[in-house]
Amino acid sequence: MEAVAQKTSAYFDEFGSRQQAGGQWCADLQRQGIEAFERQGFPGPREEAWRKTNLKPVTDTHFRLAEGQGAAPQGLVARLNEVGDCYRLTFVDGRFVADLSDLAGLPNGLTVTPFSEYKAQAPDRLVAALGSRASVDSHPFVALNTAFFVDGAYVHVARSARIEKPVAITHIITADANGQAVYPRLVVEAEEDAEVRIIERFIGDNETTTLVCPVSELSAAAASILDYSRLQQDGSNTINIGTVNLASQRNTSLRGAFVADGAKLARLDLIADLEGEGGEIDCNGIYLTDERQFSDFHTWFNHRVPNCYSRQRFKGILQGRSETVFDGLVKVFEGAQKTDAVQENRNLVLGKRAFAHSNPRLEIFADDVKCTHGSTVGELDEEALFYLRTRGISVESATGMLTLAFAGEIVDMFRVPAVRDHVRDVLMHRLGVADINVGAIL
Amino acid sequence: MALLEIRNLHVSVEGTEVLKGVDLTLDAGKVHAIMGPNGGGKSTLAKVLVGDEAYEITEGEVLYNGEDILELPPEERARMGIFLGFQYPVEIPGVSNTYFLKAAVNAIRKHHGQDEMDAMDFLQLVKERAKRVKLDESLLQRPVNDGFSGGEKKRNEIFHMSVLEPKLCILDETDSGLDIDALRIVSDGVNAMRSEERGFLVITHYQRLLDYIVPDVVHVFVDGRIVKTGDKELAKQLEVEGYAAFEAAAA
Ligand SMILES: Nc1ncnc2c1ncn2[C@@H]1O[C@H](COP(=O)(O)OP(=O)(O)OP(=O)(O)O)[C@@H](O)[C@H]1O
Ligand SMILES: [Mg+2]
Numbered sequence: 001m002e003a004v005a006q007k008t009s010a011y012f013d014e015f016g017s018r019q020q021a022g023g024q025w026c027a028d029l030q031r032q033g034i035e036a037f038e039r040q041g042f043p044g045p046r047e048e049a050w051r052k053t054n055l056k057p058v059t060d061t062h063f064r065l066a067e068g069q070g071a072a073p074q075g076l077v078a079r080l081n082e083v084g085d086c087y088r089l090t091f092v093d094g095r096f097v098a099d100l101s102d103l104a105g106l107p108n109g110l111t112v113t114p115f116s117e118y119k120a121q122a123p124d125r126l127v128a129a130l131g132s133r134a135s136v137d138s139h140p141f142v143a144l145n146t147a148f149f150v151d152g153a154y155v156h157v158a159r160s161a162r163i164e165k166p167v168a169i170t171h172i173i174t175a176d177a178n179g180q181a182v183y184p185r186l187v188v189e190a191e192e193d194a195e196v197r198i199i200e201r202f203i204g205d206n207e208t209t210t211l212v213c214p215v216s217e218l219s220a221a222a223a224s225i226l227d228y229s230r231l232q233q234d235g236s237n238t239i240n241i242g243t244v245n246l247a248s249q250r251n252t253s254l255r256g257a258f259v260a261d262g263a264k265l266a267r268l269d270l271i272a273d274l275e276g277e278g279g280e281i282d283c284n285g286i287y288l289t290d291e292r293q294f295s296d297f298h299t300w301f302n303h304r305v306p307n308c309y310s311r312q313r314f315k316g317i318l319q320g321r322s323e324t325v326f327d328g329l330v331k332v333f334e335g336a337q338k339t340d341a342v343q344e345n346r347n348l349v350l351g352k353r354a355f356a357h358s359n360p361r362l363e364i365f366a367d368d369v370k371c372t373h374g375s376t377v378g379e380l381d382e383e384a385l386f387y388l389r390t391r392g393i394s395v396e397s398a399t400g401m402l403t404l405a406f407a408g409e410i411v412d413m414f415r416v417p418a419v420r421d422h423v424r425d426v427l428m429h430r431l432g433v434a435d436i437n438v439g440a441i442l
Numbered sequence: 443m444a445l446l447e448i449r450n451l452h453v454s455v456e457g458t459e460v461l462k463g464v465d466l467t468l469d470a471g472k473v474h475a476i477m478g479p480n481g482g483g484k485s486t487l488a489k490v491l492v493g494d495e496a497y498e499i500t501e502g503e504v505l506y507n508g509e510d511i512l513e514l515p516p517e518e519r520a521r522m523g524i525f526l527g528f529q530y531p532v533e534i535p536g537v538s539n540t541y542f543l544k545a546a547v548n549a550i551r552k553h554h555g556q557d558e559m560d561a562m563d564f565l566q567l568v569k570e571r572a573k574r575v576k577l578d579e580s581l582l583q584r585p586v587n588d589g590f591s592g593g594e595k596k597r598n599e600i601f602h603m604s605v606l607e608p609k610l611c612i613l614d615e616t617d618s619g620l621d622i623d624a625l626r627i628v629s630d631g632v633n634a635m636r637s638e639e640r641g642f643l644v645i646t647h648y649q650r651l652l653d654y655i656v657p658d659v660v661h662v663f664v665d666g667r668i669v670k671t672g673d674k675e676l677a678k679q680l681e682v683e684g685y686a687a688f689e690a691a692a693a
Contacts, residue, residue, distance in 0.1 A: 381532075383532050384532050384533075384534050386494060386495075386516060386532075387528065387531070387532040387534070388534070388537075388542070389493075389515065389516035389517045389520070390492045390493070390516045390517075390519075390520055390525075390526055391520055391525075391542070391543075391546040391602060391606065392517055392520035392521045392546045392547075392549040392550045392553070392606070393517060393520075393542075393545050393546055393549055394517050394549065395515070395517070397545060397549070398517075401534075401537050401542070401545070402534070402536075402537070404536070405534070405535060405536025405537045405585075406536065408536050409536065
């Protein structure tokens with residue numbers, strides 16, 4: 001009798017047959033990644049957290065790791081400037097490109113390094129941090145990323161270093177990565193009393209179908225200030241399924257600005273852990289969808305200790321036949337008294353056939369807390385629209401104004417001025433009001 | 443040619459006829475007042491004139507400078523010079539009063555083939571007009587009507603009117619909710635704009651407004667129709683006698 005070969009996934013087989021890619025220093029972790037993925041597999045449609053996310057475009061195909069590195073076209077390279085003056089780390093199809101990066105004049109206390117710089121060995125603190133937040137057993141896409149990342153960005157801010165100029169990590173996807181997978185990875189560590197601004201950005205070719213599967217782990221030590229902007233502006237045929245872990249300690253202020261504008265299928269799982277008293281995690285997000293785009297934000301905000309503060313304010317603007325999900329959890333652990341948590345999700349549905357799901361959730365295991373949540377799905381205010389029109393303003397402009405006003409509340413909250421300005425531009429472009437002077441109403 | 447000519451206008455909303463054959467001719471340079479009991483259809487008439495699509499026009503015509511405007515969208519009518527000061531001005535959070543007005547002014551200028559207004563000139567105009575209606579300057583930067591008091595909202599409507607300089611000014615109960623000082627200021631704002639080329643249609647419940655804005659013609663509006671037209675003495679008569687006689691006649 002012949003032995004029946006055990007059925008393994010295409011990703012497992014790919015892992016076995018590929019060249020070692022991610023450097024010797026992380027070989028063990030990568031192996032753990034593929035094993036964890038093999039145990040979990042892709043999430044099925046019956047798994048509660050994945051019920052509304054149609055993963056067929058991911059599971060129907062095997063996206064092999066993008067082996068080459070395309071040349072980034074000028075149009076995409078030019079966009080690197082859109083977020084202003086930054087220390088810049090740029091990756092094309094998952095691999096670091098020195099020519100598009102600018103790390104000149106890094107101040108004392110700031111380390112910004114691509115993983116690929118490390119071969120046999122990496123700094124102990126990176127080895128310790130990598131995967132400590134995003135565990136391979138917690139999430140199949142974290143496992144997949146961990147198995148396959150070939151490069152990444154490591155940002156370390158030393159104790160009491162105050163870094164004013166943002167650090168921008170941009171991932172460019174080119175046509176060469178069509179049908180393939182890219183696994184961006186980011187580790188940010190702010191030491192005690194440090195301050196830093198991070199921008200992580202995804203842009204790419206519009207015709208290209210690539211699976212982008214990023215994992216970002218950011219941790220902020222006591223009394224530090226960490227500002228993180230995540231701009232998902234992928235090409236319109238891209239799939240972006242990622243996770244972000246934010247962790248705050250005592251008296252930390254951690255702020256997140258999230259924009260989801262690109263990709264045909266996008267999902268972000270955002271896990272925020274408040275681990276030190278007096279810590280604060282304040283996240284504002286905006287998602288813009290059109291045509292048949294699908295965008296999904298899943299959040300888990302974990303208040304693990306007393307006296308912490310968290311905010312989640314996410315707004316969606318839906319055009320065309322697009323569909324969005326916001327599914328957010330505030331969890332207050334036993335003993336986490338005096339928790340102050342607010343979660344808000346508001347959706348403006350402009351497309352007649354667009355659909356917004358909104359699912360706020362609270363799980364509270366402490367009795368002295370202040371937790372609120374709100375959720376709305378609505379259309380443009382017809383009366384306001386009419387009023388504006390009776391003063392001579394066209395339907396398009398009036399719609400643009402009202403929509404910008406809706407979004408403005410979130411955009412105003414973004415702390416990095418260049419990000420704020422850029423997102424306003426993106427909004428105006430999206431809403432087709434770039435030609436009229438309504439930008440200043442925000 | 444009349445500035446505004448309404449001929450046999452019938453309007454329904456949600457299947458109920460609200461305007462039941464309105465005829466009215468307003469010449470440039472004139473002020474007409476419309477008075478009448480609650481629910482008679484005065485605001486409906488005003489909103490139909492500026493193109494509110496909630497109302498269904500079943501019969502009749504509305505000519506503005508001889509041109510039928512009923513097929514035109516609200517913004518077109520506004521650019522041609524038709525303005526409505528709302529009975530209930532709408533709050534628009536997040537859109538600043540000034541920038542909204544600037545977009546409106548420029549849309550109107552564009553319609554007339556004029557260049558956009560210089561930002562400094564615009565600011566000067568806005569400040570001067572705000573002063574005219576004693577609108578607090580802080581309200582210029584605030585979102586349109588957002589959190590304004592009732593009186594501030596009404597004053598803001600007159601302020602918009604004085605910046606946009608329309609030809610046909612329809613004021614729907616702009617006097618309601620104003621104290622006597624505010625009433626005088628608003629009336630002064632209107633009177634400052636009276637001219638040979640401009641017409642006013644002023645909807646009100648109170649004779650006292652007409653002490654300040656003296657009308658050329660007064661219409662009594664009951665149950666979807668104009669039931670009587672006269673001069674300013676008619677308003678005084680209404681103040682004393684009420685609408686009872688007209689309501690009985692209309693029923
Ligand atoms: N959008 C609408 N939907 C349904 N009914 C309406 C609408 N607009 C007006 N109506 C109805 O039409 C009638 C006339 O209303 P309108 O507001 O025009 O009266 P009015 O003369 O302005 O009253 P008031 O003096 O109280 O302001 C009322 O019965 C009102 O309920
Ligand atoms: Mg009325």
